[in-house]
Amino acid sequence: MSSQVNLRQLGERLHQRLLPGSSLTVTSEIAELFLPKLIKSLASEFKDVGDPHLVDMASADALMYYFEHPAKFDPSRSGLFTYLRLLARSRLLNSLGQQKDSEARKKVVELDDPETVDGVAAQTEPDAESALISLDMQETVMRQVGKFITDPVDLKVAALMIASVRDTSEYAAIMGIMDTPVAEQRKLVKRAKDRIKKIFERKIQPRRAR
Amino acid sequence: MTSQEPLAALAALARRLRDDPRFMSYVLAAYQEQEGLTDDDFAREIGTLPALVSRLALCKRPDSSSARFAEQVRELADYALIDEARLAGILRQVEALEKLARRPADLSARRLGKRPGYSPTGLLAAARDCNEKSPDDTLHEEERPDSEE
Numbered sequence: 577m578s579s580q581v582n583l584r585q586l587g588e589r590l591h592q593r594l595l596p597g598s599s600l601t602v603t604s605e606i607a608e609l610f611l612p613k614l615i616k617s618l619a620s621e622f623k624d625v626g627d628p629h630l631v632d633m634a635s636a637d638a639l640m641y642y643f644e645h646p647a648k649f650d651p652s653r654s655g656l657f658t659y660l661r662l663l664a665r666s667r668l669l670n671s672l673g674q675q676k677d678s679e680a681r682k683k684v685v686e687l688d689d690p691e692t693v694d695g696v697a698a699q700t701e702p703d704a705e706s707a708l709i710s711l712d713m714q715e716t717v718m719r720q721v722g723k724f725i726t727d728p729v730d731l732k733v734a735a736l737m738i739a740s741v742r743d744t745s746e747y748a749a750i751m752g753i754m755d756t757p758v759a760e761q762r763k764l765v766k767r768a769k770d771r772i773k774k775i776f777e778r779k780i781q782p783r784r785a786r
Numbered sequence: 787m788t789s790q791e792p793l794a795a796l797a798a799l800a801r802r803l804r805d806d807p808r809f810m811s812y813v814l815a816a817y818q819e820q821e822g823l824t825d826d827d828f829a830r831e832i833g834t835l836p837a838l839v840s841r842l843a844l845c846k847r848p849d850s851s852s853a854r855f856a857e858q859v860r861e862l863a864d865y866a867l868i869d870e871a872r873l874a875g876i877l878r879q880v881e882a883l884e885k886l887a888r889r890p891a892d893l894s895a896r897r898l899g900k901r902p903g904y905s906p907t908g909l910l911a912a913a914r915d916c917n918e919k920s921p922d923d924t925l926h927e928e929e930r931p932d933s934e935e
Contacts, residue, residue: 600858601865604844607799612792636799717837737864776867777833
């Protein structure tokens with residue numbers, strides 16, 4: 577995955593994978609990329625929210641709504657982050673309204689309904705959409721994985737697995753087996769993946785409680 | 787400020803998807819409940835990290851009737867760095883529970899005018915009910931016509 581991709585481009589790619597319903601990992605990839613960013617963005621806007629869990633809940637609600645109705649997002653009108661943020665913000669405002677928290681209510685101007693959000697044309701956070709993104713969560717996970725896998729090539733293979741890369745040639749390039757026939761590449765890549773899983777399993781399971 | 791670290795926020799989202807049979811979160815929750823495993827126990831059981839279990843839980847569930855099932859299981863196993871045979875075993879075990887639970891869940895849903903859905907707890911209750919029946923009961927039930935439904 578190129579590091580030069582911005583949030584809008586990546587959101588659009590993920591959306592295109594979500595729509596046909598053929599990718600099983602894409603919901604996880606979307607959550608991993610957008611949930612922390614949504615929470616951070618809303619938390620900075622709503623600094624005075626009495627219960628900080630409301631921000632987390634609203635952000636999670638937005639993702640769940642999107643997973644349920646992906647076709648309602650129109651990439652020609654906004655980036656996915658902008659769309660999800662509007663959904664989350666709308667839900668947060670609704671929660672605050674229901675909570676009747678007098679301090680938080682001062683911030684409530686109006687409650688967006690989902691239709692308004694679905695029809696969004698606004699670019700509420702153009703900077704966020706165009707910024708080159710870092711895959712924070714994947715890096716966090718890889719730091720944890722790196723405690724168990726020390727071989728540099730294995731670690732790169734694990735990084736591709738975690739990034740949901742399916743293309744054998746990307747693994748072959750890292751493993752230095754590009755000159756090998758494709759069928760042989762597949763076998764070697766499969767063997768490398770299985771070895772990594774076994775290493776991982778062996779290092780984690782001795783600490784089993786049961 | 788937000789209440790949770792990003793990993794915890796993802797785990798919380800995964801927990802909210804436990805009642806949705808289309809997600810792996812539901813499958814993992816049903817399996818954990820049946821085996822009496824905490825989240826950490828479960829991660830050790832399948833030989834991976836809790837953070838990777840959360841990633842797996844946020845994935846869609848493979849369709850066991852699909853011709854691509856094996857490939858889908860492999861995709862998920864790679865994504866969470868776990869053994870695909872072990873993951874397939876978990877999926878099969880939970881699906882067997884669902885089959886046991888389907889009939890009563892369907893009936894009660896129909897009576898209540900609800901869309902059929904199976905919580906992990908409901909699955910296990912149905913599985914326990916079936917396990918508690920004597921072999922004779924099972925035999926008679928199998929002989930009964932489906933007209934009850």
